[in-house]
Amino acid sequence: MTLFKKRQKASKNFKRFCKFALLSNLVFLCIFLGSVFFLGIGAFKQSYILVENGENSYYELLSRAEQRKIRSGQIKETSWFLANSEVDAYMKENYNRLDDKQKALVDLLKQEKRIELRFNTTFFLNGDSKSPENAGILAAMIGSLQCMLVCMLVCMSVGIGAAIYLEELAPKNFITHLIVVCINNLASVPSILFGLLGLGVFIALFGMPRSSALVGGVTLALMSLPLIIVSTQAALKSVDENIKNAAYALGMTKFQMIRAVSLPLAMPMILTGSILALAQAIGETAPLMIVGMLAFIPDVAQNIFEPTSVLSTQIYSWSSMPERAFLEKTAAGIIVLLFMVLFLNLSAIFLRKYFQGRIK
Structure with missing residues (x-):
């Protein structure tokens, strides 16, 4: 009886601790959002x-x-x-x-x-400026969208393809196990190292245009690849083996089983992991600073080869300006970036629900 009471007491204390941790996170989140909106509105x-x-x-x-x-x-x-x-x-x-x-x-x-x-239409229709009243985010927003487009095309195609090969097609031996371990370790590498890799490989070796959306997007794709590969592998592992065996029993080949069974069932988790990885990439600053996207570029880039800026580096640049009016612009830029990240997260939820409904 005494042991039972101790267990009940420990369970209640653990529940109180979890509630306290949740409330603390909510309080800090409200303080952060409140301060940003107060400064930037x-x-x-x-x-x-x-x-x-x-x-x-x-x-x-x-x-x-x-x-x-x-x-x-x-x-x-x-x-x-x-x-x-x-x-x-x-x-x-x-x-x-x-x-x-x-x-x-x-x-x-x-x-x-x-x-x-x-x-303030100027804030949304102008590019960067040395005068705070004329500074806007149009060029940075277009640059962010261009970088995300390049990043999405590269990392989703390469990442999902690599995960399918490692999980479904590659032989289970020491080499593939070592590759998986290396990919898992790459997911924890600081993002600034990917910026150095992009500077050394894409700009110095391949001669890609510095400060362009192309080199920025490919650098972010390198950073997002491990997360997408790991999440896609986890999604493919979650597919029931009995369903795969039933597909083989019906005479399907390996390729037909992957295309018609594994991928549709794993698609909700694959899309969720991929969009969350892109949402993390859109807020990265350090790797883009290394590849030259911190430069003062007031004009909108017409294509992915022209120099451009992105929202995260634009916010960092404004925060270092001496004029107090740029503090307000910095907070407003953070608000816009938060809404873009929120949109990507809501898109992940919507796509997951949509594909789950189709599967059912």
Whole structure:
């Protein structure tokens, strides 16, 4: 009876510990997401000033890009112009370096309803810029999508094919066992080493264009390959041997059994593992920095061979800028990256449910 009570007490204590661990993770997650959203939500609005034709009193409150347009004569009519980062910070009641005269001008504009906060389309339609009010993520987002496309085509085709060979076709001997062990060990290698491998092999040896989506995507594919191979092997192992034997009994060849039985049954787990590996790759920074994707590239790449940037390196670049306005941009970039990762995870769940429904 005493032993039974001890077991019950130990079971309750273990359950309490598990609940405490879960609540701690939720608290830290809420603190992280709350701080990011608190810092970055303001970046989705930007201050605009209505300036009449020939009016110069509010010239100093405009962004440098808008001042260049006015000086060059590109804009002559009355229009709404983008305010500079200090005015924008003052409008959002954040720290700013405006003097009393400039603050009085902004207050006057408020009274005349000639300054307002609007949705920041510049953040989504512009590339990187040295001016925080003109900095955007368009080039980085396109670069991330190009890298993910290259990474997906390479790592899924090569990774799933290698896993099928190792699990279904390769002889079970010392060499294949050694290969599997090496692949499992590669899954734990720091990502920066894959960046060094990409720099030495793809850029130095094969001459691929530096800072391009091609070299970035192939480098990320190298990093994702071990995870995809391991998850695909686990998925193929989960297929019941009796079903495979039944396929052989019906006269199927090895190739027909793999194509018609093993792959369809293992597809939910294969797709889930592959998409989660891609979701991890989209947030990697270190290997892409090594292959030159940290450079200042404001223009959108037209193809995978042109220099480009990605969201993760763009966020890192903004975080190192001296202007305080870039802190807001950094948090906003993290929010966009989180939504992209969330979309990939939801896609994995949807595809798993879809294929499971087809199997049933």
